[in-house]
Amino acid sequence: xxxxxxxxxxxxxxxxxxxxxxxxxxxxxxxxxxxxxxxxxxxxxxxxxxxxxxxxxxxxxxxxxxxxxxxxxxxxxxxxxxxxxxxxxxxxxxxxxxxxxxxxxxxxxxxx
Amino acid sequence: xxxxxxxxxxxxxxxxxxxxxxxxxxxxxxxxxxxxxxxxxxxxxxxxxxxxxxxxxxxxxxxxxxxxxxxxxxxxxxxxxxxxxxxxxxxxxxxxxxxxxxxxxxxxxxxxxxx
Numbered sequence: 001x002x003x004x005x006x007x008x009x010x011x012x013x014x015x016x017x018x019x020x021x022x023x024x025x026x027x028x029x030x031x032x033x034x035x036x037x038x039x040x041x042x043x044x045x046x047x048x049x050x051x052x053x054x055x056x057x058x059x060x061x062x063x064x065x066x067x068x069x070x071x072x073x074x075x076x077x078x079x080x081x082x083x084x085x086x087x088x089x090x091x092x093x094x095x096x097x098x099x100x101x102x103x104x105x106x107x108x109x110x111x112x
Numbered sequence: 113x114x115x116x117x118x119x120x121x122x123x124x125x126x127x128x129x130x131x132x133x134x135x136x137x138x139x140x141x142x143x144x145x146x147x148x149x150x151x152x153x154x155x156x157x158x159x160x161x162x163x164x165x166x167x168x169x170x171x172x173x174x175x176x177x178x179x180x181x182x183x184x185x186x187x188x189x190x191x192x193x194x195x196x197x198x199x200x201x202x203x204x205x206x207x208x209x210x211x212x213x214x215x216x217x218x219x220x221x222x223x224x225x226x227x
Contacts (some may be wrong), residue, residue: 042219098145102155
């Protein structure tokens with residue numbers, strides 16, 4: 001099936017540092033979404049992107065929909081301990097029935 | 113967005129038994145999906161729950177193993193049948209509030225452990 005390549009797989013950073021993660025695919029997507037999942041919880045939507053080139057912010061989070069429509073990145077500025085969790089990218093293929101394909105996740109650890 | 117309630121939140125089950133997970137949404141939604149998240153893994157779509165008709169299953173998932181119901185626009189169930197330890201996973205209900213594209217919102221998941 002379709003695959004999203006998400007990297008890095010994990011990150012261990014110091015509080016206050018900026019973080020960057022990305023997803024790439026060989027296929028074109030018409031929607032990119034970024035989710036965060038805390039232990040024992042369902043994924044929570046952070047940012048949704050609908051147009052190639054779109055750059056959207058949500059507080060300290062910024063995400064972009066790549067111009068080629070085959071990639072997206074998520075940046076977190078000035079990380080804090082509560083940023084810890086697993087971040088997933090997800091994309092929707094054109095013509096799909098509305099379901100999302102998920103990346104394998106980036107596990108973020110923040111050292112105070 | 114939508115408030116999505118799943119029951120049970122967790123359960124420990126015996127091999128060979130079946131368990132039904134319920135998903136209740138606080139408003140009518142256009143689409144409901146069931147995902148599986150195996151330990152330490154990403155999310156994989158099991159099926160799209162269609163209101164009033166048979167669910168649409170993804171490759172690798174079959175109705176006999178994962179029967180799904182969706183009697184109305186706010187409720188769906190997923191049954192995991194004849195469970196084996198390999199079925200130990202988090203099962204997540206997700207919904208799209210309007211239209212066919214855009215954001216999916218997730219319930220908190222049902223964590224099943226099969227002994």
